[in-house]
Amino acid sequence: MLRFGLCCLFKNEDVSFRTTTVKALLNLTRDRQLFKLSEICLHNARNLQLALEAAHRLGIGAFRIMSPLFPRMTHPEAGYSLDHLPDGDIIYSTLETCRSFADRQQIRLSFHPDQFVVLSSPHPAVVANSIQELEYQARLAEAVGADVINIHAGGVYGDKLAALKRFGNVYDYLPESVRSRLTLENDDISYTPEDLLQFCEQRGIPFVYDVHHHRCNPDNMTIEEATERAGITWKVTGLEQQCHISSPKAGWGSGIPRPHADYIDPSDVPDCWLGRQMTVDVEAKAKELAVVRLINDIRKLNTN
DNA sequence: GCATGTCAAGTTGTG
DNA sequence: CACAACTTGACATGC
Numbered sequence: 394m395l396r397f398g399l400c401c402l403f404k405n406e407d408v409s410f411r412t413t414t415v416k417a418l419l420n421l422t423r424d425r426q427l428f429k430l431s432e433i434c435l436h437n438a439r440n441l442q443l444a445l446e447a448a449h450r451l452g453i454g455a456f457r458i459m460s461p462l463f464p465r466m467t468h469p470e471a472g473y474s475l476d477h478l479p480d481g482d483i484i485y486s487t488l489e490t491c492r493s494f495a496d497r498q499q500i501r502l503s504f505h506p507d508q509f510v511v512l513s514s515p516h517p518a519v520v521a522n523s524i525q526e527l528e529y530q531a532r533l534a535e536a537v538g539a540d541v542i543n544i545h546a547g548g549v550y551g552d553k554l555a556a557l558k559r560f561g562n563v564y565d566y567l568p569e570s571v572r573s574r575l576t577l578e579n580d581d582i583s584y585t586p587e588d589l590l591q592f593c594e595q596r597g598i599p600f601v602y603d604v605h606h607h608r609c610n611p612d613n614m615t616i617e618e619a620t621e622r623a624g625i626t627w628k629v630t631g632l633e634q635q636c637h638i639s640s641p642k643a644g645w646g647s648g649i650p651r652p653h654a655d656y657i658d659p660s661d662v663p664d665c666w667l668g669r670q671m672t673v674d675v676e677a678k679a680k681e682l683a684v685v686r687l688i689n690d691i692r693k694l695n696t697n
Numbered sequence: 698g699c700a701t702g703t704c705a706a707g708t709t710g711t712g
Numbered sequence: 713c714a715c716a717a718c719t720t721g722a723c724a725t726g727c
Contacts, residue, residue: 449711509706
């Protein structure tokens with residue numbers, strides 16, 4: 394059975410996430426910084442709980458948690474830990490509530506660090522910051538019971554194999570909390586499924602297959618082949634396979650197909666996905682409305 | 698109050 | 713060579 398997932402935000406539900414900037418924080422004394430951060434983190438933890446409850450009510454089976462749930466946590470100057478925050482205890486216990494709710498209702502949780510996490514970078518400082526960020530997300534993932542932290546392979550720097558080799562060297566030294574959750578996804582400019590599958594197979598890294606990126610940035614593999622081979626990389630880790638879907642805003646024919654549409658055209662869902670046991674993250678601007686509509690569209694397809 | 702520019706971080710491709 | 717796109721809204725600032 395396909396399990397459809399929502400990415401980070403809601404359109405119509407009363408769920409919101411706050412953030413702040415380093416600039417704003419650095420104008421404050423440390424005490425006031427921590428007070429402000431405590432308010433924001435508590436708000437976000439409570440809204441994560443609201444998000445999971447809303448997802449459950451709507452029949453959504455997976456949720457991607459936005460990276461800055463605890464904003465600026467790893468920043469060199471403004472960074473902090475929950476232990477430093479006045480409401481740290483309540484924040485921890487709220488995360489625990491989220492964990493048990495997601496576990497009980499079978500809502501699968503994941504993280505997707507953004508483009509600044511680059512393990513293949515030739516610059517040691519970039520890699521060091523990336524590892525810090527991954528460790529932060531792994532702590533969060535542990536607290537709420539998320540089994541996936543999904544990233545892209547990063548830049549090419551003129552030589553894909555050399556870049557992947559650097560990635561591999563870093564990967565070997567990642568803490569277990571990160572490595573046990575880290576997955577790799579094909580992107581829409583540089584790394585195709587073909588580029589990544591062998592690498593993932595050799596290292597036992599689950600491969601997140603984004604079929605939209607594959608259509609934007611194709612290789613010699615068919616969608617069926619990529620889906621199957623990706624599935625095997627998950628099987629060896631014992632985790633449920635995860636894929637991504639989105640539809641192009643301007644259609645496949647005209648202009649750039651990359652920007653995401655509000656909803657998913659059900660015909661963009663590969664036939665070979667139907668009936669498979671896996672999670673499909675829905676990347677669509679109409680957020681939960683798009684997930685709910687797609688679930689209904691697929692149900693109709695199955696009953697016809 | 699409301700509009701608008703800004704926001705930690707990287708890399709690529711375009712103009 | 714500089715800058716927008718990626719993806720995105722909420723925050724901070726200034727009127």
